[in-house]
Amino acid sequence: MSFVFRLPDIGEGLEEAEIVEWLVRPGDTVVRDQVLVEVLTDKASSELPSPVAGVVLALGGAEGDRLRVGDVLIEIDDGSVGEPAPPEVPTPVVATTTVEAATGRTTSGNRPKASPATRKLARERGIDLATTIGTGPGGRITSADLDTAAPTPAAAPAPVPDDSTLGQLEPGRHALRGVRGVVARNMAQSWSEIPHIHTFDELDASLLLDLRTRMQGMGREVTPLAVAIVAAAGALRRFPLVNACIEDEEILVSERVNLGVAVATESGLVVPVLEDADQLDVFSATIAVGELAERARAGDLTAADLRGATFTVTNYGSLGGRWATPIIPPGQAAILGLGRIADRPTVVDGAVAVRPMLPFVFGADHRLVDGDLLEAFKRSIVDDLTEPLRLLVGS
Amino acid sequence: MARPTDEQRREMLVDMVTARVQSQRTWNLQRQGQVGTMAPIEGHEATVVGAVHALDPGHDWVLPQYREPIALRRYGPEILEHVMLYNIGHPAGGHIPAPIRVLPYQISLATQIPHAVGLAWGLTLQDDPGVVLVFFGDGSSSEGDFYEAGNLAGVLGAPVIFLCVNNQWAISTPVHRQTAAESFAAKAAAFGFPGVQVDGNDVDAVYDAVQTARERALAGQGPTLIEAVVYRLGPHTTADDPTRYVPAEEIEAAQGRDPVLRLCAELEEAGLWDDAVQAEVEAAALTALDAAFEAAKSTPLATDAMLDHCYTEDTQRLARQRAGLLAGAGHSGVGPDGVVGSHA
Numbered sequence A: 001m002s003f004v005f006r007l008p009d010i011g012e013g014l015e016e017a018e019i020v021e022w023l024v025r026p027g028d029t030v031v032r033d034q035v036l037v038e039v040l041t042d043k044a045s046s047e048l049p050s051p052v053a054g055v056v057l058a059l060g061g062a063e064g065d066r067l068r069v070g071d072v073l074i075e076i077d078d079g080s081v082g083e084p085a086p087p088e089v090p091t092p093v094v095a096t097t098t099v100e101a102a103t104g105r106t107t108s109g110n111r112p113k114a115s116p117a118t119r120k121l122a123r124e125r126g127i128d129l130a131t132t133i134g135t136g137p138g139g140r141i142t143s144a145d146l147d148t149a150a151p152t153p154a155a156a157p158a159p160v161p162d163d164s165t166l167g168q169l170e171p172g173r174h175a176l177r178g179v180r181g182v183v184a185r186n187m188a189q190s191w192s193e194i195p196h197i198h199t200f201d202e203l204d205a206s207l208l209l210d211l212r213t214r215m216q217g218m219g220r221e222v223t224p225l226a227v228a229i230v231a232a233a234g235a236l237r238r239f240p241l242v243n244a245c246i247e248d249e250e251i252l253v254s255e256r257v258n259l260g261v262a263v264a265t266e267s268g269l270v271v272p273v274l275e276d277a278d279q280l281d282v283f284s285a286t287i288a289v290g291e292l293a294e295r296a297r298a299g300d301l302t303a304a305d306l307r308g309a310t311f312t313v314t315n316y317g318s319l320g321g322r323w324a325t326p327i328i329p330p331g332q333a334a335i336l337g338l339g340r341i342a343d344r345p346t347v348v349d350g351a352v353a354v355r356p357m358l359p360f361v362f363g364a365d366h367r368l369v370d371g372d373l374l375e376a377f378k379r380s381i382v383d384d385l386t387e388p389l390r391l392l393v394g395s
Numbered sequence B: 001m002a003r004p005t006d007e008q009r010r011e012m013l014v015d016m017v018t019a020r021v022q023s024q025r026t027w028n029l030q031r032q033g034q035v036g037t038m039a040p041i042e043g044h045e046a047t048v049v050g051a052v053h054a055l056d057p058g059h060d061w062v063l064p065q066y067r068e069p070i071a072l073r074r075y076g077p078e079i080l081e082h083v084m085l086y087n088i089g090h091p092a093g094g095h096i097p098a099p100i101r102v103l104p105y106q107i108s109l110a111t112q113i114p115h116a117v118g119l120a121w122g123l124t125l126q127d128d129p130g131v132v133l134v135f136f137g138d139g140s141s142s143e144g145d146f147y148e149a150g151n152l153a154g155v156l157g158a159p160v161i162f163l164c165v166n167n168q169w170a171i172s173t174p175v176h177r178q179t180a181a182e183s184f185a186a187k188a189a190a191f192g193f194p195g196v197q198v199d200g201n202d203v204d205a206v207y208d209a210v211q212t213a214r215e216r217a218l219a220g221q222g223p224t225l226i227e228a229v230v231y232r233l234g235p236h237t238t239a240d241d242p243t244r245y246v247p248a249e250e251i252e253a254a255q256g257r258d259p260v261l262r263l264c265a266e267l268e269e270a271g272l273w274d275d276a277v278q279a280e281v282e283a284a285a286l287t288a289l290d291a292a293f294e295a296a297k298s299t300p301l302a303t304d305a306m307l308d309h310c311y312t313e314d315t316q317r318l319a320r321q322r323a324g325l326l327a328g329a330g331h332s333g334v335g336p337d338g339v340v341g342s343h344a
Helices: A094-105 A116-125 A143-148 A178-193 A206-217 A224-238 A282-297 A371-386 A389-393 B006-031 B045-053 B079-087 B112-125 B144-156 B185-191 B203-218 B248-255 B259-269 B275-297 B316-326
Strands: A003-006 A016-022 A035-040 A045-049 A054-059 A066-068 A072-077 A196-204 A244-247 A250-253 A259-265 A268-270 A311-314 A334-338 A342-348 A351-365 B061-063 B132-137 B160-166 B195-199 B224-229
Touching: A035 A072, A045 B006, A116 A143, A196 A342, A196 A371, A206 A224, A206 A351, A206 A371, A224 A259, A224 A282, A224 A311, A224 A334, A224 A371, A224 A389, A259 A282, A351 A371, A371 A389, B006 B045, B006 B079, B006 B203, B006 B259, B006 B275, B045 B132, B045 B160, B045 B203, B045 B259, B061 B112, B079 B275, B112 B132, B112 B144, B112 B160, B144 B160, B144 B185, B160 B203, B185 B195, B185 B224, B195 B203, B203 B224
Parallel strands: A259 A311, A311 A334, B061 B132, B132 B160, B160 B224, B195 B224
Antiparallel strands: A003 A072, A016 A035, A016 A066, A035 A045, A054 A072, A196 A351, A244 A250, A259 A268, A334 A351, A342 A351
């Protein structure tokens, strides 16, 4: 006979949860309090320990499935007879399993995120988790990630993404889960809730590039992206309504200016957050953006790195793009997209001249931002980027 | 300085390890859908255990908030059954019977602080030679109840020990957003009695501070405010995800100051503790918890139990609702005016 473990309400008023990763398979012997599965709820990812000891008979869903509270999660043959009831179980080995469960749920520094079972598997295969890229929620390393991981620490991967890994998926049906599942839900929510408006423009990046070159000559690093971030942060301070969002029929204006910076990585697009970007100058912003991108590509971002953005900057120009209509992430009012700087003809003092032009787009939530504010915000950024010394002399 | 004896320190470690293991098992029970929301003890063991070991369970009262009850083993192993009754939502979990001098769980923040002052004042009036120790958190210290109770205790010279467990986080509110004061202990100045700050991960320091405060109270010298500085090593409760707001480097540093591991190491060095003892204590803790959980689940629960303990005698409306409940009519608790369970 078997014990049927149904998905419990582990939050307060939880309705459903997604199965992220099974740590047991049918036929496995489990002890009481051994972690069976990792689930993702609206609040957090959680490990669910077994209520009984026994042999796993059947799993109630596949990884990626969403179960409702009360649905069968797993059936375990615990030797009981008749209706499942919380059973009497001998406790000899539990001391270690409870400790393991506890370790699993506490934040443990910059350790790569992975479940105890995945860690064990990694140890067995001699894989260093620090060099493994996690595709689970929040960059968590799943046992599937270990299949693709090299057993010895690999050399640092080239920062330029390789096309051959893009868009690769077998024909057929695939569960919409993990990073892709989160992206899908966020994008659908933005697209259905936020009426977007976009304004496109080009600006003369001569002085911007000139600044970079001359600073390099002095041994200082300044990137156009960092200058754009500092300019955007300044504009957000000038126009607080853009540093806001609509939540439950209210306008929520953020106290802090936290910029999400979109970074392409091998496991997909991630948007780590540069906190208090309005406190940075172009030099510190350059360093901070570099570090964030580095950690993003190394898979070292924590969940905290990905939360709390009030505005997003996406540098689609790094992928070669010129024009785009980026989607505003949920909980934000606007987004700045930067295209690739390239030499193009423009008119200077009545004559056509070749200048390095930076195409860009500014998108906003039309419920909050009218056309006049949209253009004023854009102008503020254009002024700073065409004459970046404005940012160096300070406000 | 009042130093606990070797035997006391060993007993304290037994209580600390027991509390941690039982708290972790209760966490698992919550994740298995067998108990409700709970607040894990990790990081608070030395403060709670050190404090109650400096008290006399025969005379002194303990008023916990919601995190401490699982660590009050010194006041009687039967407390565990009430903890489990509370965790499964049984109304009997809200009542710890005499002669145990512990009041039940308090969920409404800080309301136990005025209770403590009233209780302490009552002990004085009744010539009962006991003191009252009340636990509350850094977040609770921002409640009006704390200031009112502190002020009254100072005026009355009540034999009460205010133990503020500063675990750095009120759910997600960090200490620097909680108060502009230099410390929580400093707030005692406004009440006119001493405030001391101790390392809450040091069981000896907590023991000493509570012992000193107790002696002052018994000598008629009035209250003391103790701030025990600790770090919450786990989530606030089972409904919390601290990875959203606790800096990773901070929790890592705090894990290095783990109060249980600290006392373990000290006692191992003194030859008073080893892995075999640890395993024995852990196994006993789980056995005790399983027994308490089973006892709680088999405690009878009358359909109308939720109406008990509201009034000494049922009001007319309550009597009508009770009769309706017992008759199995689900809607009969609604009065003619459509109000459910009004206090009118």
